[in-house]
Amino acid sequence: MTQDTEEWVDRLAKARATGERSSMIEWVADVLRGQIFEGTFEPGQRLREEKIGEILEVSRNTLREAFRLLGHERLVVHQFHRGVFVAQPSADDVADLYRVRRALELSAVRGASGAPRSGIDAVAAAVTEGEQALGGEDWWGIGTANMRFHEAITALAGSRRADEIMRQLLAEMRLVFHIMKAPREFHAPYLTSNRRISDLLSAGRTEDAEAALAAYFDIAERQLLEAYDRGGPAGPDAPG
Amino acid sequence: MTQDTEEWVDRLAKARATGERSSMIEWVADVLRGQIFEGTFEPGQRLREEKIGEILEVSRNTLREAFRLLGHERLVVHQFHRGVFVAQPSADDVADLYRVRRALELSAVRGASGAPRSGIDAVAAAVTEGEQALGGEDWWGIGTANMRFHEAITALAGSRRADEIMRQLLAEMRLVFHIMKAPREFHAPYLTSNRRISDLLSAGRTEDAEAALAAYFDIAERQLLEAYDRGGPAGPDAPG
DNA sequence: CACAGCTAATTGTTCAACAATCTGACAAGG
DNA sequence: CCTTGTCAGATTGTTGAACAATTAGCTGTG
Numbered sequence: 001m002t003q004d005t006e007e008w009v010d011r012l013a014k015a016r017a018t019g020e021r022s023s024m025i026e027w028v029a030d031v032l033r034g035q036i037f038e039g040t041f042e043p044g045q046r047l048r049e050e051k052i053g054e055i056l057e058v059s060r061n062t063l064r065e066a067f068r069l070l071g072h073e074r075l076v077v078h079q080f081h082r083g084v085f086v087a088q089p090s091a092d093d094v095a096d097l098y099r100v101r102r103a104l105e106l107s108a109v110r111g112a113s114g115a116p117r118s119g120i121d122a123v124a125a126a127v128t129e130g131e132q133a134l135g136g137e138d139w140w141g142i143g144t145a146n147m148r149f150h151e152a153i154t155a156l157a158g159s160r161r162a163d164e165i166m167r168q169l170l171a172e173m174r175l176v177f178h179i180m181k182a183p184r185e186f187h188a189p190y191l192t193s194n195r196r197i198s199d200l201l202s203a204g205r206t207e208d209a210e211a212a213l214a215a216y217f218d219i220a221e222r223q224l225l226e227a228y229d230r231g232g233p234a235g236p237d238a239p240g
Numbered sequence: 241m242t243q244d245t246e247e248w249v250d251r252l253a254k255a256r257a258t259g260e261r262s263s264m265i266e267w268v269a270d271v272l273r274g275q276i277f278e279g280t281f282e283p284g285q286r287l288r289e290e291k292i293g294e295i296l297e298v299s300r301n302t303l304r305e306a307f308r309l310l311g312h313e314r315l316v317v318h319q320f321h322r323g324v325f326v327a328q329p330s331a332d333d334v335a336d337l338y339r340v341r342r343a344l345e346l347s348a349v350r351g352a353s354g355a356p357r358s359g360i361d362a363v364a365a366a367v368t369e370g371e372q373a374l375g376g377e378d379w380w381g382i383g384t385a386n387m388r389f390h391e392a393i394t395a396l397a398g399s400r401r402a403d404e405i406m407r408q409l410l411a412e413m414r415l416v417f418h419i420m421k422a423p424r425e426f427h428a429p430y431l432t433s434n435r436r437i438s439d440l441l442s443a444g445r446t447e448d449a450e451a452a453l454a455a456y457f458d459i460a461e462r463q464l465l466e467a468y469d470r471g472g473p474a475g476p477d478a479p480g
Numbered sequence: 481c482a483c484a485g486c487t488a489a490t491t492g493t494t495c496a497a498c499a500a501t502c503t504g505a506c507a508a509g510g
Numbered sequence: 511c512c513t514t515g516t517c518a519g520a521t522t523g524t525t526g527a528a529c530a531a532t533t534a535g536c537t538g539t540g
Binding site: 048049050060064080081082083 | 520521
């Protein structure tokens with residue numbers, strides 16, 4: 001145990017009080033996913049069935065089914081007879097994430113000329129949202145807006161499956177940011193790049209937009225990997 | 241922990257991280273997945289917990305966790321308080337599947353110049369496997385070889401995540417073939433196309449290979465959708 | 481035929497129990 | 511000092527039963 005003053009107990013208890021849902025399992029998965037995003041659970045942290053089940057007031061079976069879902073989303077890693085741990089993406093994982101993101105997002109932009117106006121508007125809206133967050137120095141909001149920007153980019157392809165895949169990839173990206181302790185300000189410098197991509201899309205210059213997005217990927221990935229190098233390997237027995 | 245820079249340390253560490261051991265749940269999921277592929281369970285068929293649990297001699301809890309996994313792979317559809325059904329991909333799903341496949345596979349081919357020789361060899365091996373199956377009139381083998389061909393194409397990108405995503409997409413494609421009752425001979429005409437793509441890759445002509453693959457996608461998708469039209473909508477309450 | 485109500489069947493969730501396995505501490509021996 | 515074996519405690523894996531919640535099917539009535 002890292003701390004005796006485990007504050008996350010309170011947060012989970014609070015989450016328990018806030019509502020019901022159709023399926024307990026999905027509710028539990030939603031809560032845990034949210035807590036992972038917030039950073040309540042650190043990457044690599046072990047999640048004990050009994051304790052968390054007790055806090056959320058769900059049985060171990062229900063909790064385990066929720067863990068399965070999160071495991072399939074790569075947010076937690078399940079080790080036989082050892083338990084589930086919050087995933088800890090490695091530098092290799094970062095490179096892998098960017099490979100898939102390049103394939104999906106660049107492809108979406110390439111076919112953007114056939115996308116409906118509403119899709120391109122959604123991209124622009126995400127950029128505006130980020131700019132407003134920047135004005136209010138709302139760093140958390142900037143990160144969220146940036147994620148929404150890339151979701152909107154992907155949505156240009158008009159594929160439910162691509163949308164869901166991207167949601168998962170971006171969820172993993174959040175873990176990456178947590179690991180390298182890069183605060184959400186990391187996203188701020190890319191706002192101008194996002195704006196430019198959005199403008200190019202609105203102008204129908206999809207080829208230029210694609211090139212700009214590709215350049216963004218190169219820079220962002222390199223910067224992340226350098227940050228990983230500086231931080232060094234997180235730990236010896238890092239799961240995930 | 242000091243710096244033990246001997247390489248076997250890494251190997252052991254990697255082996256440990258990769259080591260997922262057999263659990264009942266995954267075994268059950270494997271069995272059910274196999275039965276769905278074989279056609280033992282028809283698309284749309286309901287899978288009752290009690291009955292299947294009895295046959296496989298596992299408890300309902302274990303079976304339900306396995307169902308969660310298959311649901312996340314889109315092989316079954318879970319309806320609250322109604323049960324799980326074998327997925328029944330619609331014509332829209334087929335179009336969606338091809339959107340993602342285009343993004344991933346074409347991207348992989350585009351970057352094939354940087355892929356290791358072994359990857360291109362794997363593509364050629366899959367084609368050869370299909371040709372041999374054709375000679376033996378082994379229709380099932382042709383379908384399998386075709387799947388392996390596209391897996392090998394995707395693997396050129398060198399991304400674990402892309403590989404896994406493609407495995408899932410191809411699993412869904414099997415359901416599509418079951419639905420339109422297209423026997424595996426459906427794949428046979430595309431063997432020559434596969435051979436050509438493979439040869440172009442071996443010759444390093446990645447752009448031509450990409451164009452050939454794109455043409456294949458267009459034809460295959462159109463043929464599938466036409467078959468769907470002929471068959472008409474499968475049913476009124478088709479889950480999927 | 482439509483339809484409300486009742487019953488049976490099925491799933492959702494919890495609980496308690498036991499088996500299998502990991503963890504950590506501690507003693508024995510080199 | 512370091513390694514190794516052993517043992518007890520803790521945690522997960524799996525089962526089976528129980529009950530609640532919801533759906534599906536049937537029945538009688540108008």
